[in-house]
Amino acid sequence: MDTRLLRFFVSVYEQKNLTRAAEQCFVSQPNISHGIKTLEGELGKSLFVRHKKGVDATIEGHQFYPTVKRLLSELDLLSNLFENTEFKNKVVIGVANGLPQEHKQQFFRKATDLLKSVEWEINDISRKNDINLLVREWKYDEDIFLPLWKEDYVLCIPNGNPLLKKEVISIEDLKNEVFIHCPTCEAHQQCLSILNMGGHYTKTIANCSSKTETLTMLMAGLGVTFLPEWFVDGWYGFETRKFDGPRYFREVGLAYSRKSLKEQPITMLIEYFSKKSLKVNPFSKLGVYHKK
Template identity: 25%
Template sequence: MAFTIRQLQFFVAAAEQGSVSRAAQTLSISQSSVTEAIKDLESDLGVELFDRHPRGLNVTHKGHQFLRHATKILADVSDARRTFHIGQEMVRGRLQLGVTSLVAGYVLSDLLARYRRAYPGVEISAIEDNGDYLEHLLIGGKLDVAVMVTSNLRDRTALQSEILEVSAYRLWMPLGHALSGADIISIGDIATEPLIMLTVDEIEENTGRLLSAIGAKPHIAFRTRSVEAVRSLVATGAGVALLPDLVYRPWSLEGDRIESRDVSGSLPVVQVGMVWRRGSGLPQAARDFIGIAQSQRTIRQRQ
């Protein structure tokens, strides 16, 4: 039996929510419907998509591989419906995009793929840089739209923003780490641990601020601009990391497992969104890009 779009929607919701009950609540359906859909999907694929435990669900390695396909299929279905609302004449134009390092591979890639499918006639140029420089380019009219971390946006009077995703910080640690069995992990527990520090966007600034609030000087074992390097170092026991859940994946490139846990206390969140110059007459290509991003956000909220 081939899997259905409905099964994919239920699977993605369960993967994102981390439990059948929360997925059912988000979808406004019964828990049994979600459970049955996932079991049928696993039977059809011949793999286990989740590890079940008393507190919810963990996506397996195979599950994460299928999650990327499922998300793309759902986006393609949305794009297929969208084509009937686009005029027969191919839309043309030019779109100048900016993106910050943290979100380039985790938000922009899927969004840009959807936009290219919907508007193949638009010429796209994109630049990756830090948030301050992208703000400068937006204000100067050199960029139409930027997809970036907006929680530390500097010039809110000149720029308009719309949030696409909010991601909380969590603790990353290697499999079997001493803290992985704790019911509650506090910032104080992390203070003496060697830290693998990601130095893009506001990550290092936020982590340092958290630790200094409890009077602790962070023990930084390694600084890097690469999320993949953080994964490899954490997975092999070189240290732990405090990073937004947005970029979490449970496996390093080498195939080693990475655990992720909530941390108690007032941790910041990372807001990712679109930014454009306030009051400017956006070209049609930019307005269409914003519309695609808004529809993708709506899909995630419904799943």
């Protein structure tokens, strides 16, 4: 069935006048009349009753109208389906585990505003991604690294530990303390170097495969550990203390290959964050349980 004839029908039905319908459809009145007769012939039903002032719909015309109206509306939506694609850019990004939510939120919020029309595909870190958000030590050798933020590690002490009586902890205070370690952690070697200063011996109660498991053992009260400041925010069962020793931190940023710079969205991200630092509101932390 010719959709043009259906549009003629809707116009005549709504205008109740062949002349006005012809003007609305930008055709002559004879074309409208011929179109309606053709449509009635295909249906085998009269759709309008003609009189001196115009036309009135028949019972069949009234029944036909809502179906045709809906059909034409759906056809209009179908024809415009690919005209206004909401997302014109796609970025495949890998995001490392254990990164603070607040920092990730700020990055994706700013990056989405910058790229305007972007669809994100978020995966584990991999060479297959356009770009990776990760700790410097985890980047691939051939990739370029653009730092976004530095995050200090803090000394975490479980509730009930006598060390909590002190405001500042020295390396001497950690002598013979029971420690929870995460060998896969990017800063594990930093931690061992600090603890081995002065030849002190520390006991290891657990070696964990992730920061999350390290946090679990800490909250269980099994020992002390160093963890990223924002990573531990909001949890309970322990407190943090200032450590009077070498700074212990990690650097997080974007890692990308040179070929990724051929993609405009990646180039825009790199150019922007090369000039603008990622700002995180220090008052946006949610947790207070581990603060003294």
